[in-house]
Amino acid sequence: MSDKSLFQTPLSRRQLLKGMAAVGVAAVASNALAACAPAGAPAPAGAPGPAGTSPLAGTVGDEMRGKTLELSLAVIAGWPPSQLPVEMFPKFAEMAKEKYGYTVTVRKTEAPFAALFQKVAPTLASRSQEFNLIVSDSQWLGALAEPGWIVKADDVYALNPELDIEPFSSLVVETYQVYPDGSGQRWGFPQMPDTQGLFVRKDLLEDPAEQAAFEARYGRKLPTTYEELEPLTVQEWEPIFEFFTRPEQDFYGTAAQYSKEYDFFSCAYHPYVYATGGDIWDKTTGNVVGVLNTDANAAQLEYFVSLQKYQPPGSPDFGIGEMIDLFTQGKVFSAFNWLAVGLFMIPPELEGKVLAVPHPKFIFPDGERKVIGAMGGQPWVINAFNDDDHMRVCIDFLKWWYQDDTQEEFVQKGGLPWSKKGVNAPGFEDLKPYTRAFKYMLEEGRSRDFWHLPEYAELLAIQQEAYSAYASGQVTDPKRVLDYIAGRQQALLFEKGRTQTPPPDELRNLTLM
Template structure:
């Protein structure tokens, strides 16, 4: 009897020595989630364990978070969500306001993150100074290209003879179209350009928006909530038409691609250039993954010269912010973990494989010189733009995805697709209670009115 009781006591003692608190997070599976888990193994408080609830990238990931919030559940304690989802989750009252943590913490503050990044990944409403997320995993669209093709003297001579200029990494989409056309050689299994166009989640629109903004278009007027005249403005049509036209220089079927297909085609040597997230540069620079890694270079996406003669370079922000479930019962333990995790020592480890949001690491020479693309990423951060920061984002996204897909397949012209999307968006906003203040006229190039970034000359960065 004594021995049984003693054994039971020993078991209970052993159990109490194990983790007493589990902090569960939701994210999409991948390199960055793996990095978080690996780093968390060294968290000094052994009574706390970080537990993953990972799902594939796409709607399932968003829906897992949204469904838990819908029942005000505590099935997870924190989550990484897209920047656009902050409005939905914070606007619904489901996320912890980070300002309160900044006020009480000796470690966490707004000053340790770049102001623009903190705003993009956590501020709601825009320009309010209220934050509901931290820049956990920054990302941006970038350009990858075959340096060996660009450096080949015969290719350089042939390009110059055909186009009357040197073969260089494109700074504008007008230049990119020429380079893509030049390298498109189906008989050789080579194509000039790869980009996403899939109907799933945000595949097509993160790409098309990058063209739209660079040509001076806008998704809507955030002051008046007008969409008609903005999303289907002449400049917006120019941008999305340029995006659709680039599929001519990609492999057959590339209009339905996601990021995996872009990576595979590039790694197999089918593409001279590709539009891809910086998130994937680590694998695309790895000879074990990409047999052309040694001749792969990374750069900044082109901009465009708009119909007003102004040069603009804007592209989609990627990555995720870290938000806290308001219904979690473990906020004190989570804040302590965050105070440890967002220190430079941990973020340097994270930044070795992903893109940190900690200013001290981003600005360090060691990090910028760590690989062949970190320095470009730091430059790319200044050109980021985003979708609507509105709670209705999921509906607006699906409507725009549908219509951009219609333009890609040719079932509608670009103008028809954008006009139909604009009408759907205005109906969605009106049903949600927004009052649309109709202007007497709308600008041909909406960027001139909304967030002017046009410059008189092309600003080279590659």
């Protein structure tokens, strides 16, 4: 390196002019380059046409015979329901060879919840068919549909009425299919629904010594059966959590999700918001201020976080994985988790010792004892940029996926059904220790999904950070946390034109400090 530094040699006038010219050229060039960026909504491939001609009808004749291709699936890593289609794919390939005459293999790409969208979105933005069929999260529907990246499910249903299966409840349609909310336009195909529940150690509840100790301490009987546990409110569960909290034995009453990761805290807290009779935003006006940041919601936030006292250390970092680890390792009596991971919450050594009940209830402002949980689960979405052959294979795959015997095998392997026929199938409630609770929570009005907007990632990041700040004690005032979220989300939604109301000035510059 030269001994002369930039600062030792004064700039000559010529050098200064050269430098300024270079900056000018860079600015002009950069603007020109930026303007060359891809623009505009793409025209989706495979526009619907008369049945038999459009690839959205799937394979209807010999048009695919003799062909060999690979179907690329993007699925959620570490999420068992997402893996089952890949595991079961050889049966589809066999059927496709036999029925349609083509050879198909599968390529799986996976990423965790938060990362999968980041993996998929840039490929779709560049109109790539890197991923032909995608397991999306329900909140991504708007982000995928609005730019025209995915095929409209209604177009597929028009050509394949057999795919338009009657759902168990409107929750399925509202959560996994419709965008914009309330529009009735369907974009997703239900892959697997999911609802919230509480996994409890039945063997401990049934232990006579525990029952006697509980009765001696609280003056009432320890509930033991599904029927006794299902109506309990969170407040009624609290003494049970407290009873089983024994830090000296490294054993705790419960575990819930307070993690900043993805939507973990949000989904765990939202039932407490719904219990006030309120919501996290107003779908019709797009407003958050005045809806989320109410005193009632602040009190619920305080209460939800206060339940950490019955939980093992490190609860501000608990997510789905921690629920499974803590419960299966015998560190907790109960754990709030998605019922879709029931199979993993009950390893062979816990078989017969676990009971899953619906999310605990609340006393609503009208005095009614009920619950509105958060909806989980995922839809399939089809890449709009698939070529005709891949589009046909996607449709063929979905036709196979929704067949009764395929769905039956899916459920047997730990998947959950969403159709009226599947959920109401005889024996379904007793199939697994968690299927009864799942069916209960999928009933009309018992669960609710939130935003399907393209801005979901930004909205989620704002509230996850703020909730995490409160769960960990960085911020101690729950109302301030909700004010912060409301102000920021309102500003974002206002900027994107989703609401006509700007955030009030006093909420604009709130920080978490």
